[in-house]
Amino acid sequence: MLGGSIVVMKFIQIKNCYKVYKNGVTAVADLTLNIDKGEFVFVIGASGSGKSTLIKMLYREEKPTRGVVQLGGINVGKLRNRTVYKLRRKLGIVFQDFKLLPKLTVYENVAFALECIGMKNSDIRPKVLKALEHVGLKDKIRSFPNELSGGEQQRVCIARAIVNDPKLLICDEPTGNLDANTSKEIMEVLDTINKNLGTTIIMATHDLDIVKRMKRRVLVLDSGVLSKDYEKGSFRTSESV
Amino acid sequence: MRKEVLEQVKAFRILKNSIRDSFKSVFRNFSLSIASVLCTTITLILVAIAIVVTVNVNYVTKSMEKELTIVVYANRDVTDEQINNIESSIKKIDVVDNVEFKSKEEWKLEMKQYSETLEVTLDNLDTNPLLDSFVVKVKDVKDLSPTTREIRKIDGVQSADYGEGMVEEIISAFNVIKTATIGMVIALIIVTAFLISNTIKLTIFSRRSEIDIMRLVGSSNTSIRLPFVFEGFLLGVIGSFIPMIVTVYGYFILYEKLGSSATFSIVELVKPFPFVFYTSIILLVIGALVGMIGSARAVRKYLKI
Structure with missing residues (x-):
């Protein structure tokens, strides 16, 4: 028998976290939450509720003013600027505005993420093709972003995010620019990645229809405070945010 | 590793x-x-x-600047020994780059070539009115003035000039x-x-x-x-x-x-x-x-x- 309690380390631990911007705006206040490995978590809330700040703190685009943001045992807030890239290599990030390089093909855009970290060309090719297969774009590798639909562009973005087998996929309103049907397709891709690859996914969104349909854990932010934390499947269609 | x-x-x-x-x-x-x-x-x-x-x-x-030199004239009655002494004294000065001796005979020949009038005049004189001289080059133009002063102190030197005043203006x-x-x-x-x-x-x-x-x-x-x-x-x-x-x-x-x-x-x-x-x-x-x-x-x- 062990004398004390066993502490299980959560994949993401946020403890009494505050973020106050230089202009005095408090974006996140006393936020405490844990996320397990392999979870799919939605972060919802009105504009200015702190969703994006929370997401940005996870990939260390913003530093918490106070408190702890821990990711896989790494205290993200304590990382020095010049070592942030090491954290980013373990993450995949997807944005609303895709952030694809218009002068590169689909293949090159995805490969870009691996070239940037110095991977060998012979290792890059199979990884890129596998990632593009996951998002169903293997037949478009030679297309340029402007030849693709919005949904396809977002899928390229997802392929780029997962190409380095990240443990965590951070999505900031990935369906914000897409219509309902395309959004549904993107959610299916993310769902498959979560189920098949076991990648933890945190997704900030405004789209309550998606959240209700997916039946996953839902965090509700209100003025920077975690107002509700719905367990998987407990967020009902009738819920108001 | x-x-x-x-x-x-x-x-x-x-x-x-x-x-x-x-x-x-x-x-x-x-x-x-x-x-x-x-x-x-x-x-x-x-x-x-x-x-x-x-x-x-x-x-x-x-x-x-290289063209700027000190012209030193020896006294009229200097002996060859004194000429040698003047030359070696000038050469002993650290900043002196080059000393060129020009005897009064050389001057006479050179001047005679300038014009016929000069040639006739010089030929009609019983003695050579010109002086033995040295043309002194210094390593740096700023040494012109002190070197000239030093040369003037040498025994047997009648005058030493470098175009005082004008040279300073040119240099500045x-x-x-x-x-x-x-x-x-x-x-x-x-x-x-x-x-x-x-x-x-x-x-x-x-x-x-x-x-x-x-x-x-x-x-x-x-x-x-x-x-x-x-x-x-x-x-x-x-x-x-x-x-x-x-x-x-x-x-x-x-x-x-x-x-x-x-x-x-x-x-x-x-x-x-x-x-x-x-x-x-x-x-x-x-x-x-x-x-x-x-x-x-x-x-x-x-x-x-």
């Missing part, structure tokens, strides 16, 4: 990719590359002109010209650095999304900066080609027209070789360095987290 080797291999691959990408992106962002290259070209041509002017002004002033005028032209070169190099840096900043501003993506996918700051620094280097080097050609051809033409012309023999120009070669190297180095530093500075702005 193996991890260290792997890291080195990765670093080398990033370096290799950076060089490859810098070539690619010069062509991908063609119009902006052209803008940077043109800006470099124009400013480096100005720098080249400034260098040519400065070096030649210095050359002309230096050669004019030369110094003003030298300082002004060197100042012009430095100012132009600084202006070039700013112009090139700003053009590269514009180029990089249009590519901030690329930098953003690189940061998000986990590129280290160094590996983000590298391709831009190489690109700056490339643009700087390409931009310095035309100024180099202009310098080489332009200077050869200028030298032929001005430097070797008898009418302008007073404006003797620096010989084209190796001068144009060094100037070209300087332009290439300025172009490359300013391009690299300008790019590194411009990217830094987008690397702050």
Whole structure:
């Protein structure tokens, strides 16, 4: 028998976290939450509720003013600027505005993420093709972003995010620019990645229809405070945010 | 150990990719590359002109300074032994570069050649009215005055002159010209650095999304900066080609027209070789360095987290 309690380390631990911007705006206040490995978590809330700040703190685009943001045992807030890239290599990030390089093909855009970290060309090719297969774009590798639909562009973005087998996929309103049907397709891709690859996914969104349909854990932010934390499947269609 | 080797291999691959990408992106962002290259070209041509002017002004002033000498006349009744003593005393002075003796007989012969009147006059005189003399060159023009004073103290010396007053004025005028032209070169190099840096900043501003993506996918700051620094280097080097050609051809033409012309023999120009070669190297180095530093500075702005 062990004398004390066993502490299980959560994949993401946020403890009494505050973020106050230089202009005095408090974006996140006393936020405490844990996320397990392999979870799919939605972060919802009105504009200015702190969703994006929370997401940005996870990939260390913003530093918490106070408190702890821990990711896989790494205290993200304590990382020095010049070592942030090491954290980013373990993450995949997807944005609303895709952030694809218009002068590169689909293949090159995805490969870009691996070239940037110095991977060998012979290792890059199979990884890129596998990632593009996951998002169903293997037949478009030679297309340029402007030849693709919005949904396809977002899928390229997802392929780029997962190409380095990240443990965590951070999505900031990935369906914000897409219509309902395309959004549904993107959610299916993310769902498959979560189920098949076991990648933890945190997704900030405004789209309550998606959240209700997916039946996953839902965090509700209100003025920077975690107002509700719905367990998987407990967020009902009738819920108001 | 193996991890260290792997890291080195990765670093080398990033370096290799950076060089490859810098070539690619010069062509991908063609119009902006052209803008940077043109800006470099124009400013480096100005720098080249400034260098040519400065070096030649210095050359002309230096050669004019060399002509400034002290003329020493010995007493009328000096013996050969005293002449030798004067010469060795002058030579003992540290700053003296060269002493040339000219006897009164040599003077007489030289003067007779100037005009017939002088020839007749000198021939009709019973004794040679001229004096034995020395022409003294000093290592630095600023030593003219103290050396003259020192020579005057030597036994057997009647007079020592270097054109007091006028020489000082010429020297101070030369110094003003030298300082002004060197100042012009430095100012132009600084202006070039700013112009090139700003053009590269514009180029990089249009590519901030690329930098953003690189940061998000986990590129280290160094590996983000590298391709831009190489690109700056490339643009700087390409931009310095035309100024180099202009310098080489332009200077050869200028030298032929001005430097070797008898009418302008007073404006003797620096010989084209190796001068144009060094100037070209300087332009290439300025172009490359300013391009690299300008790019590194411009990217830094987008690397702050």
